[in-house]
Amino acid sequence: xxxxxxxxxxxxxxxxxxxxxxxxxxxxxxxxxxxxxxxxxxxxxxxxxxxxxxxxxxxxxxxxxxxxxxxxxxxxxxxxxxxxxxxxxxxxxxxxxxxxxxxxxxxxxxxxxxxxxxxxxxxxxxxxxxxxxxxxxxxxxxxxxxxxxxxxxxxxxxxxxxxxxxxxxxxxxxxxxxxxxxxxxxxxxxxxxxxxxxxxxxxxxxxxxxxxxxxxxxxxxxxxxxxxxxxxxxxxxxxxxxxxxxxxxxxxxxxxxxxxxxxxxxxxxxxxxxxxxxxxxxxxxxxxxxxxxxxxxxxxxxxxxxxxxxxxxxxxxxxxxxxxx
Numbered sequence: 413x414x415x416x417x418x419x420x421x422x423x424x425x426x427x428x429x430x431x432x433x434x435x436x437x438x439x440x441x442x443x444x445x446x447x448x449x450x451x452x453x454x455x456x457x458x459x460x461x462x463x464x465x466x467x468x469x470x471x472x473x474x475x476x477x478x479x480x481x482x483x484x485x486x487x488x489x490x491x492x493x494x495x496x497x498x499x500x501x502x503x504x505x506x507x508x509x510x511x512x513x514x515x516x517x518x519x520x521x522x523x524x525x526x527x528x529x530x531x532x533x534x535x536x537x538x539x540x541x542x543x544x545x546x547x548x549x550x551x552x553x554x555x556x557x558x559x560x561x562x563x564x565x566x567x568x569x570x571x572x573x574x575x576x577x578x579x580x581x582x583x584x585x586x587x588x589x590x591x592x593x594x595x596x597x598x599x600x601x602x603x604x605x606x607x608x609x610x611x612x613x614x615x616x617x618x619x620x621x622x623x624x625x626x627x628x629x630x631x632x633x634x635x636x637x638x639x640x641x642x643x644x645x646x647x648x649x650x651x652x653x654x655x656x657x658x659x660x661x662x663x664x665x666x667x668x669x670x671x672x673x674x675x676x677x678x679x680x681x682x683x684x685x686x687x688x689x690x691x692x693x694x695x696x697x698x699x700x701x702x703x704x705x706x707x708x709x710x711x712x713x714x715x716x717x718x719x720x721x722x723x724x725x726x727x728x729x730x731x732x733x734x735x736x737x
């Protein structure tokens with residue numbers, strides 16, 4: 413499998429390192445697109461993790477010249493749609509970092525174009541591809557009728573001090589679709605929608621910074637027989653966790669639900685049972701193994717494209733409701 417990468421930020425570097433360490437000889441990075449001021453960093457990344465790859469400052473040229481089965485889009489949120497559309501028009505499968513787009517219209521345009529061009533348009537939500545998440549789905553019915561879902565992701569941004577001094581970076585810039593909802597709470601929303609489908613109603617209350625950006629906030633999602641309370645913060649640290657409460661027990665996730673290293677099943681009157689990830693793999697490796705299986709048409713490919721597409725659409729609809737409020 414050959415892949416080209418758009419962006420030189422932290423997540424792009426993490427992915428390139430993971431591919432170099434876990435998929436050497438299986439997945440080759442053929443190109444990396446960088447803006448002019450990031451070229452030197454892109455060259456360093458290629459030298460370290462993709463010695464056969466080329467650095468491009470012309471995106472169209474990379475799409476034309478760098479042989480690739482997938483284009484991995486990991487640049488600023490507000491341009492995901494633009495770069496995704498250009499790649500699909502060039503006949504490329506795409507993997508897009510969260511959020512896949514900034515509203516429902518853009519998301520549905522991308523899905524429609526993928527169908528027209530017969531290419532994959534996939535979100536880089538690693539949670540959806542994890543074997544342990546599938547195990548959680550399997551044991552979930554044991555806790556009975558679900559009544560409450562809680563998830564919190566607390567991670568004070570390394571850029572927050574700069575923001576307090578008035579310096580805008582993409583994650584705190586409304587014009588670049590930044591904010592805590594798009595950066596962190598979207599993981600909690602993905603976790604919840606993947607398990608329970610779209611909520612009937614949704615409300616978002618948040619703390620806003622000097623430029624109106626949400627620095628922390630809580631989603632309240634109403635389901636027919638349950639409530640989901642989903643919180644995230646980039647202005648303060650705290651406990652990150654998940655908890656699904658049912659009439660017959662509860663499921664506890666220590667740490668962010670997006671990482672899901674383990675979870676514990678607590679059934680009424682029984683000893684707790686903990687499930688852990690046994691492979692020791694990097695958490696991002698599962699999704700790229702699925703993408704590799706797609707290209708190789710392997711029978712063990714587990715991804716269900718309509719399911720992932722539905723999650724994308726429902727997250728986009730939920731985001732639209734929250735942005736409207």
